[in-house]
Amino acid sequence: MSGEPVIKVRNLVKRYGELVAVNAVSFEVAKGEIFGLLGPNGAGKTTTISILSCITPPTSGSAMVSGIDVVTDSLTARSKIGVVPQEIALYPTLSARDNLMFWGRMYGLPDRTLTRRVDELLSIVQLSDRASSRIDTFSGGMKRRINIAAGLLHRPDVLFLDEPTVGIDPQTRRNILDLIKELNAEGLTILYTTHYLEEAEFLCDRVGIMDEGKMIAVGTRDELTESIGATGVIAVRADGLNDALIDWLAALPAVSKVARSEDGLTLNVVRGADLLPTVVEKLAGSGVDIHSLDVTVPNLESVFLHLTGRRLDEEHDEKS
Amino acid sequence: MRALYIALKDLKMRLRDRNTLVMMLLLPVGMTAIIGFAFGGESGISTVEFLLVAPEEGGFLAEAAAGLLSHHELFDVERATEEEARRAVAAGEKSAAVVIPEGLLDSVLTGAPAEVRVLLDPASNIKAGIVQSMIEQFISYLSAGSAVGRGVFETLDRAEPLGDSEHLALWGWMFMWMRDAWTEPPVSLDTSTTDTDDLNVHAYFAPGFAVLFLLFTMLASAKTIHEERESGTYERLMAAPLSKTSIIAGKMTGSYVLAAIQILTLIALGGLLFGIKWGSHPGATIIMALVTAAGATSLAMLIAAAARTGRQTDSVGTAIILVMSLMGGSMWPIEQAPEAFQRFGRFTFNYWAHSGFKKLVFDDAGLAGITQEISIICAMSAVFVVVAVLLLSRRRI
Numbered sequence: 001m002s003g004e005p006v007i008k009v010r011n012l013v014k015r016y017g018e019l020v021a022v023n024a025v026s027f028e029v030a031k032g033e034i035f036g037l038l039g040p041n042g043a044g045k046t047t048t049i050s051i052l053s054c055i056t057p058p059t060s061g062s063a064m065v066s067g068i069d070v071v072t073d074s075l076t077a078r079s080k081i082g083v084v085p086q087e088i089a090l091y092p093t094l095s096a097r098d099n100l101m102f103w104g105r106m107y108g109l110p111d112r113t114l115t116r117r118v119d120e121l122l123s124i125v126q127l128s129d130r131a132s133s134r135i136d137t138f139s140g141g142m143k144r145r146i147n148i149a150a151g152l153l154h155r156p157d158v159l160f161l162d163e164p165t166v167g168i169d170p171q172t173r174r175n176i177l178d179l180i181k182e183l184n185a186e187g188l189t190i191l192y193t194t195h196y197l198e199e200a201e202f203l204c205d206r207v208g209i210m211d212e213g214k215m216i217a218v219g220t221r222d223e224l225t226e227s228i229g230a231t232g233v234i235a236v237r238a239d240g241l242n243d244a245l246i247d248w249l250a251a252l253p254a255v256s257k258v259a260r261s262e263d264g265l266t267l268n269v270v271r272g273a274d275l276l277p278t279v280v281e282k283l284a285g286s287g288v289d290i291h292s293l294d295v296t297v298p299n300l301e302s303v304f305l306h307l308t309g310r311r312l313d314e315e316h317d318e319k320s
Numbered sequence: 321m322r323a324l325y326i327a328l329k330d331l332k333m334r335l336r337d338r339n340t341l342v343m344m345l346l347l348p349v350g351m352t353a354i355i356g357f358a359f360g361g362e363s364g365i366s367t368v369e370f371l372l373v374a375p376e377e378g379g380f381l382a383e384a385a386a387g388l389l390s391h392h393e394l395f396d397v398e399r400a401t402e403e404e405a406r407r408a409v410a411a412g413e414k415s416a417a418v419v420i421p422e423g424l425l426d427s428v429l430t431g432a433p434a435e436v437r438v439l440l441d442p443a444s445n446i447k448a449g450i451v452q453s454m455i456e457q458f459i460s461y462l463s464a465g466s467a468v469g470r471g472v473f474e475t476l477d478r479a480e481p482l483g484d485s486e487h488l489a490l491w492g493w494m495f496m497w498m499r500d501a502w503t504e505p506p507v508s509l510d511t512s513t514t515d516t517d518d519l520n521v522h523a524y525f526a527p528g529f530a531v532l533f534l535l536f537t538m539l540a541s542a543k544t545i546h547e548e549r550e551s552g553t554y555e556r557l558m559a560a561p562l563s564k565t566s567i568i569a570g571k572m573t574g575s576y577v578l579a580a581i582q583i584l585t586l587i588a589l590g591g592l593l594f595g596i597k598w599g600s601h602p603g604a605t606i607i608m609a610l611v612t613a614a615g616a617t618s619l620a621m622l623i624a625a626a627a628r629t630g631r632q633t634d635s636v637g638t639a640i641i642l643v644m645s646l647m648g649g650s651m652w653p654i655e656q657a658p659e660a661f662q663r664f665g666r667f668t669f670n671y672w673a674h675s676g677f678k679k680l681v682f683d684d685a686g687l688a689g690i691t692q693e694i695s696i697i698c699a700m701s702a703v704f705v706v707v708a709v710l711l712l713s714r715r716r717i
């Protein structure tokens with residue numbers, strides 16, 4: 001991280017009666033970064049975003065966006081932030097253009113600037129040709145794209161996206177993830193919540209894992225997997241293995257364990273993919289006949305599993 | 321400024337929604353037409369049916385009377401015995417029956433007292449009223465004819481006594497003249513400003529239904545506060561740099577303009593479709609309409625602010641509106657209800673709204689005549705708005 005962080009959260013707490021929805025959460029997001037908040041249902045992701053977007057006041061703690069305190073100077077903070085709510089927060093009986101014009105006016109954009117900006121965004125989300133159709137005639141993915149566009153009208157410093165890919169087909173999802181990457185490539189800082197591991201891994205520079213209101217880990221994927229000592233596994237099915245070879249493999253610094261199996265061996269390694277060429281070369285050079293190779297790379301799922309003892313994707317109800 | 325955009329957005333969405341338009345205009349006009357017709361609205365009456373009970377031995381005068389009555393274009397007369405007539409009127413099959421006494425001829429000829437009786441169905445008071453007033457008119461023709469005839473004959477008799485057949489022929493002539501005078505009166509009274517308006521039941525019911533459906537439209541409009549919350553757009557509004565006050569002000573302004581459009585349109589439609597004359601002080605009518613719009617807007621806003629969800633707004637709001645409309649006389653003539661009931665009705669917004677419009681239409685009141693109604697509704701609106709705003713701004717999401 002370089003420079004002053006765009007988002008700075010310190011000991012954020014939000015209580016709803018007995019329930020602590022957000023429990024002493026702290027993290028920072030640097031300029032130009034895509035930061036992912038990953039966690040199961042009820043983890044406190046939406047609540048965190050609500051506090052950051054000045055919709056819900058925190059019980060305690062502080063949060064700054066672009067150096068502005070979201071609690072004490074919320075009106076200024078709000079003009080720096082673009083929000084894409086979890087639901088499709090649009091008026092279904094108004095056209096895409098009317099919706100965007102309305103939201104732009106809520107940010108106080110003058111008509112001429114706004115008209116230009118609306119055209120620009122409609123073309124960015126590739127819906128210029130449907131500008132005057134009513135939102136309720138749109139497909140789920142199209143609605144999602146307009147929902148995102150509505151958060152970008154006032155050129156915010158940072159965009160909050162709350163599970164923007166829930167309930168859409170893989171093709172559209174990919175489309176939206178690409179759009180987010182593009183926006184980020186142009187310098188937009190993004191805070192992205194999701195309960196999909198693949199999305200967090202594909203999209204985010206750094207990830208904060210939340211569970212039951214707490215931030216249980218923060219870092220890049222590699223930092224996180226290494227921090228829990230998670231290992232990749234290379235499983236080899238082969239004939240002609242001998243003890244000398246196994247000793248040689250076990251002596252490699254990246255290998256933590258070697259075990260013989262019925263028809264081959266398994267290696268526990270720190271970075272499975274990186275080590276693969278070395279292993280293959282050595283085995284082939286020693287006259288071993290390799291039937292198959294199987295590499296399992298550690299991922300955020302392993303991290304979540306390690307930290308909570310639960311699997312992330314198991315907990316998810318189907319959302320629409 | 322942003323409040324104004326919120327109001328415009330709401331208006332656009334409402335006016336674009338077919339259900340809203342049906343509720344705003346079609347239902348109140350339809351209900352007014354139906355209820356007006358059921359209560360015997362003037363424009364619904366082409367003829368009045370009634371039974372004529374004439375004595376067997378009544379002779380030619382009873383026949384003449386029947387002829388005279390059935391000659392009028394407004395009447396559709398059927399003969400019956402007195403017993404049949406009583407039963408038919410009591411059962412509500414006929415609005416009225418007219419009983420001509422046996423000695424009618426003698427009384428006309430000699431001036432001896434006789435009584436024409438009219439049996440009226442109280443449920444059909446408009447039609448029965450028409451029969452009654454026509455019979456009264458008919459009797460005064462008879463009495464006048466009798467007095468004139470007797471005077472003429474007495475003078476003629478004094479000069480040169482006439483025979484019975486000449487008497488009868490002369491009376492026959494008299495009745496023909498009377499019939500002509502009755503069906504095409506040489507002198508007629510233009511009763512358009514008093515009598516016909518009294519008969520225009522639509523003028524009575526139109527403001528009632530206008531207020532009832534105004535409240536429903538406003539409830540649907542106030543409910544959008546919850547709809548925005550439930551659909552996530554409220555969250556987005558909250559995330560935009562504008563105050564909560566602007567959001568509330570925008571919502572209220574949008575609602576109010578919609579209410580004003582609705583009530584003014586309904587007033588115009590009442591004039592066009594039912595011939596209602598909303599008094600001769602258009603300024604007073606417009607002010608009354610705008611004040612009524614404010615009352616309905618603020619009441620609905622209060623209901624929505626107090627309710628927890630959109631559904632609750634609907635169910636609780638509908639109940640409140642129906643009870644208030646019944647008690648306040650928006651749906652039926654509470655003038656016919658017991659005194660105590662009417663006193664309760666005075667606590668409702670509907671009562672005062674209806675009272676104001678009745679004064680405009682039936683008493684031709686000006687602004688001075690409806691100051692009480694206007695002040696009371698304004699006071700109610702102020703209280704509703706203050707409480708609604710307090711509730712809305714306290715609420716957390």
Ligand SMILES: Nc1ncnc2c1ncn2[C@@H]1O[C@H](COP(=O)(O)OP(=O)(O)OP(=O)(O)O)[C@@H](O)[C@H]1O
Nearest residue numbers: 016021039040041042043044045046047048195717
């Ligand atoms: N307004 C509220 N009142 C009471 N409890 C609330 C409120 N909003 C959220 N909660 C509770 O706070 C906890 C965190 O909710 P939150 O919506 O932040 O989770 P999330 O991580 O966004 O979950 P999801 O993946 O389902 O969107 C949940 O237990 C939820 O029930």
Ligand SMILES: [Mg+2]
Nearest residue numbers: 045046047086
């Ligand atoms: Mg959420």
